[in-house]
Amino acid sequence: MTTDTPTAPAGTGTSHPGLAAWVDEVAALTTPDRVQWITGSDEEWKEITDKLVAAGTFTRLNEQTHPGSFYAASDPTDVARVEDRTFICSVDEKDCGPTNNWMAPDEMKAIMTDLYRGSMKGRTMYVIPFVMGHLDAEKPMFGVEITDSEYVVASMRVMARCGTKVLDRIEELGDSANYVPALHSLGAPLEPGQEDVPWPCNQTKYIVQFPEERTIWSYGSGYGGNALLGKKCYSLRIASVMARDEGWLAEHMLILKLISPEQQVYYVAAAFPSACGKTNLAMLEPTIPGWKVETLGDDIAWMRFGKDGRLYAVNPEFGLFGVAPGTNEKTNPNAMRTLAKGNSVYTNVALTDDLGVWWEGLENEPAHATSWKGEDWTPDSEELSSHPNSRYCTPIAQCPILADEYDDPQGVPISAILFGGRRKTTVPLVTESRDWVHGTFMGATLSSETTAAAVGQVGVVRRDPMAMLPFIGYNAGDYFGHWINVGKDADAAKLPKIFYVNWFRRDDDGDFLWPGFGENSRVLKWVIERIEGRAAAVETPIGHVPTPESLDVEGLDLTPEQVEAALAVDPEEWKAEIPQIEEWFAKFGDALPTQLQVELDGLKARLGM
Numbered sequence: 001m002t003t004d005t006p007t008a009p010a011g012t013g014t015s016h017p018g019l020a021a022w023v024d025e026v027a028a029l030t031t032p033d034r035v036q037w038i039t040g041s042d043e044e045w046k047e048i049t050d051k052l053v054a055a056g057t058f059t060r061l062n063e064q065t066h067p068g069s070f071y072a073a074s075d076p077t078d079v080a081r082v083e084d085r086t087f088i089c090s091v092d093e094k095d096c097g098p099t100n101n102w103m104a105p106d107e108m109k110a111i112m113t114d115l116y117r118g119s120m121k122g123r124t125m126y127v128i129p130f131v132m133g134h135l136d137a138e139k140p141m142f143g144v145e146i147t148d149s150e151y152v153v154a155s156m157r158v159m160a161r162c163g164t165k166v167l168d169r170i171e172e173l174g175d176s177a178n179y180v181p182a183l184h185s186l187g188a189p190l191e192p193g194q195e196d197v198p199w200p201c202n203q204t205k206y207i208v209q210f211p212e213e214r215t216i217w218s219y220g221s222g223y224g225g226n227a228l229l230g231k232k233c234y235s236l237r238i239a240s241v242m243a244r245d246e247g248w249l250a251e252h253m254l255i256l257k258l259i260s261p262e263q264q265v266y267y268v269a270a271a272f273p274s275a276c277g278k279t280n281l282a283m284l285e286p287t288i289p290g291w292k293v294e295t296l297g298d299d300i301a302w303m304r305f306g307k308d309g310r311l312y313a314v315n316p317e318f319g320l321f322g323v324a325p326g327t328n329e330k331t332n333p334n335a336m337r338t339l340a341k342g343n344s345v346y347t348n349v350a351l352t353d354d355l356g357v358w359w360e361g362l363e364n365e366p367a368h369a370t371s372w373k374g375e376d377w378t379p380d381s382e383e384l385s386s387h388p389n390s391r392y393c394t395p396i397a398q399c400p401i402l403a404d405e406y407d408d409p410q411g412v413p414i415s416a417i418l419f420g421g422r423r424k425t426t427v428p429l430v431t432e433s434r435d436w437v438h439g440t441f442m443g444a445t446l447s448s449e450t451t452a453a454a455v456g457q458v459g460v461v462r463r464d465p466m467a468m469l470p471f472i473g474y475n476a477g478d479y480f481g482h483w484i485n486v487g488k489d490a491d492a493a494k495l496p497k498i499f500y501v502n503w504f505r506r507d508d509d510g511d512f513l514w515p516g517f518g519e520n521s522r523v524l525k526w527v528i529e530r531i532e533g534r535a536a537a538v539e540t541p542i543g544h545v546p547t548p549e550s551l552d553v554e555g556l557d558l559t560p561e562q563v564e565a566a567l568a569v570d571p572e573e574w575k576a577e578i579p580q581i582e583e584w585f586a587k588f589g590d591a592l593p594t595q596l597q598v599e600l601d602g603l604k605a606r607l608g609m
């Protein structure tokens with residue numbers, strides 16, 4: 001941009017020619033009644049939330065107990081990510097790989113262009129300039145989301161840094177500002193005089209990434225992961241492609257800071273599939289004396305090598321979009337404290353009679369509430385009060401244990417990466433990998449029972465590599481190769497050590513073998529002590545697991561047998577796992593890195609197969 005180009009007044013448009021042309025083009029296609037540029041101001045927050053209250057989408061919660069907070073209930077068919085409607089439209093089908101849905105870009109564009117035609121009729125089209133990560137990062141990661149949903153505007157304002165400051169920077173940088181154009185429409189046009197519904201959406205849904213063009217098209221859903229396009233679509237699917245091309249990692253990981261009793265500081269990243277404990281671990285209250293945890297992120301980590309050769313992680317998000325059920329003062333007191341500050345949006349939980357919220361697992365069960373489906377609910381009701389994937393959306397800045405480093409665009413140097421999933425059997429509480437390639441093998445073969453975070457059956461074991469199955473924006477075989485390359489090019493001594501954890505193993509009665517939540521600090525302690533060379537481990541066919549004595553279980557109400565069962569590596573169980581891993585690897589054909597096949601062969605040999 002030349003210095004004499006006038007900057008448009010806040011909220012009225014842009015002096016960036018490329019962006020202006022795209023916005024005009026989308027408006028011409030979708031024919032909204034008006035176009036509004038999101039500024040990020042307080043008045044705008046009031047205007048948007050007032051509009052949502054007037055439309056019946058939002059219910060204003062009790063100002064005393066939930067200041068500045070709102071309740072929303074979605075259409076009962078629009079409650080989670082839709083993986084079977086999610087596409088990676090790479091030019092070459094091979095680049096999409098066997099784990100994603102593919103359609104040729106032109107074909108998809110033709111279908112969606114038809115769907116978008118007139119799709120914003122009767123609505124306002126909002127233009128949201130946003131940045132994932134810091135505005136003052138070396139290379140700010142801009143995006144611009146166009147949406148016809150006020151719910152999306154309100155949620156995006158919580159989840160990403162949005163508004164005029166971002167647009168000003170895009171305009172200053174002009175042609176050199178790379179932004180991801182992200183188009184979202186509910187697919188619910190309004191004819192003149194037609195009354196709106198509280199949660200407009202469309203039964204036809206498409207969540208589409210064009211990896212070569214670095215663009216996103218989403219249609220038909222208002223739900224978080226489908227509609228807040230800075231999150232999964234940009235920060236994972238598109239960013240994973242950028243990361244492959246540029247030598248970094250975009251991952252479905254929390255980031256936490258761990259401070260030992262000796263005041264040593266360690267940063268840990270952990271990848272668990274959706275609804276498998278990232279938010280809980282990120283905000284952990286350690287139960288072991290002297291240890292402290294601070295939070296940097298609960299869902300996404302971008303990791304790049306620093307000049308010192310270490311891997312540095314930043315959280316590109318600005319808010320928390322957390323699973324509500326199960327969250328309470330005991331399991332996650334810091335989430336409760338974050339929410340107590342207000343300024344939050346609750347979706348698909350129950351609304352209490354005093355305009356508060358409730359969900360399964362929360363304290364103070366009400367005698368009566370309105371369920372997420374809008375029905376009367378009492379403790380005797382057969383149905384759940386809240387959808388299992390009900391969520392809260394809240395500013396991360398309100399987290400009382402947010403680490404100062406959250407605001408550092410350089411990020412934090414990672415000492416350990418944890419992979420984990422939900423497995424009733426087989427997978428021990430914690431296993432240390434031998435090296436980066438073995439750790440990559442652990443990640444690539446990660447398995448977990450499916451959860452309510454995606455539409456479909458719950459509780460089915462599937463491979464969820466690096467907890468990224470629904471989020472890898474290219475061929476997962478190539479993604480494994482990228483992980484191997486990241487390690488190959490690095491100084492091994494400076495790489496994070498990789499561990500595999502499972503908080504969800506059960507005993508014969510179906511009860512959890514490990515108490516989890518705050519007690520997971522004991523596992524973090526073992527991880528750190530391994531890094532420091534201070535904790536003992538036994539070598540097993542799958543890696544190093546703690547000796548029962550090396551895991552600090554002091555004060556825990558567990559018998560030695562229970563600890564042993566949580567740590568057990570049963571060769572028979574692992575032998576049964578092998579055909580599943582072989583079947584999984586077979587999907588990738590030539591794209592599977594030979595190092596991973598070598599790891600599998602080694603595991604089989606150690607199991608005597």
Ligand SMILES: Nc1nc2c(ncn2[C@@H]2O[C@H](COP(=O)(O)OP(=O)(O)OP(=O)(O)O)[C@@H](O)[C@H]2O)c(=O)[nH]1
Nearest residue numbers: 273274275276277278279280323326453503516517
């Ligand atoms: N048994 C057990 N359950 C846990 C533990 N940590 C979390 N959970 C349960 O896992 C579920 C959701 O965990 P979250 O931390 O919200 O999930 P997340 O990984 O952040 O998920 P997404 O936001 O979907 O990516 C809740 O039902 C928790 O109760 C644990 O240590 N043990």
Ligand SMILES: O=C([O-])CC(=O)C(=O)O
Nearest residue numbers: 081224225232274299453
């Ligand atoms: O994307 C969403 O809707 C929420 C989330 O973090 C996940 O599903 O992993």
Ligand SMILES: [Mn+2]
Nearest residue numbers: 252274275299
């Ligand atoms: Mn997630």
